Amino acid sequence: MTSTLKISALTKRFAEVAALTEVSLTVAAGERVALLGHNGAGKSTMMKIILGLIPATAGQVEVCGAAPGSAGARRQVAYLPENAAFHPALTGLEQMRHYLSLRGESPGKAMDLLEQVGLGPAARRRIGTYSKGMRQRVGLAQTLIGTPRLLVLDEPTSGLDPVSRRDFYALLDGLAARGASILLSSHALTEVEARTDRILILSKGRMVAEGSLADLRRRADLPVMLQVTPRPGAGEAVTAALPGAEPRADGLVLSCGQGEKLAMLARIAALGDLVADLDVAPPSLEDLYSHFSKRDGQ
Structure with a gap:
């Protein structure tokens, strides 16, 4: 699969401070990748290097087959900062x-781009009257100019309401389906958990974990939580059959390791109609992020 971003042993130092150390990653065409990390972990530094805004101290970076910041890279990369700013009088x-004119594209495409991000009805209002979420959507619209191969998005849903966030990720899904690569930084872990293909976790400038959500769950080996709801009148029988279960107001809660999950489910299924309902809660992305960050001393 063609890669739009290749980073090998990337290191960036500011005087005596190491912002990034030996970071390597690849982003494939059509892949949606979430970049996670605490403030100061190196996310913004990495994005600035990818965009060619600052140089790397060591390592190799290739953006759409070109050097970061080169004319070839700029033509194929779109960027959205966390706080997009536009002229309020326009x-x-x-x-x-x-x-569009700056990019050599037809200005006649402007309305279509605004409609894609839900700003068609407000297109002729001055940006100074827009809410933060609306300004963010103007930023999203400008990232779509020129059909970029790589989108670099820094907290892209900042200021968006839940419906706009859902529409935003649907837009990203469509872009990825057409082959665009997406690298996004976000603190909204619940959002990216279900809407990205791969997760990268930075801590103290180092890559401490990478992979799909399933990959990270296997590596972390955190417990799976199971909530069992007995049918009316069967509480004592279910409790006796599941030693170690913790009673709750709405049922029983058990935890088990990833490797024990299927055996535990089989035990619960064997109880038949004594069980009215069962919920399985694997470790969330927030749990995984905390695990890998703490392992690195955070």
Whole structure:
């Protein structure tokens, strides 16, 4: 599969401070990758290097087959900062026409781009009247100019309401399906848990974990929680059959290791109609992030 981003042994130092140390990763065409880490972990530094805004101290970075910041890379990369700023006196439509002209694209595409991010009805209003979420959507619209191969997004859903966040990720899904690679930084772990293909966790400038959610769950080997709801009148029988279960107001809760999950489910299934319901809660991305970060001394 073609890679749009290749990073090998990337190191960045600011005087005596190591912001990034020996970081390596690859992002494939059409892949949605979440970059996670505490403040100061090195996420913003990595993004700035990818965009060619600052140089690396050591290591290799290749962006769409070109050097970061080169004309070839800039033509194929789109960036959205956490706090997008636009001229308050311009309308959304005027701002997008301006950006399209700068990129050598037809200004006539402006309305279509705004409609894609849900700003069609507000296109002729001045940006100074927009909410933060609306300004963020103007930023999303400008990242779509020129059909970029790589989108670098820093906290892209900041200021968006739940419906707008859902629509935003649906838009990303469509872009990825057409082959665009997406690298996004986010503290909204619940969002990215279900909407990304791979997760990268930075801590103290080092890559401490990477892989799919399933990969990270296997590596962390954190307990799986199972909540069993007995049918009315069967509470004592279910409790006796599941020693170690913790009674709760709405049923029983058990925990087990990843390797014991199937055996535990078989034991519960064997209880038949004594059980009214069963919920299985694997470790969340928040649990995994905390695990890998703490393992690195955070």
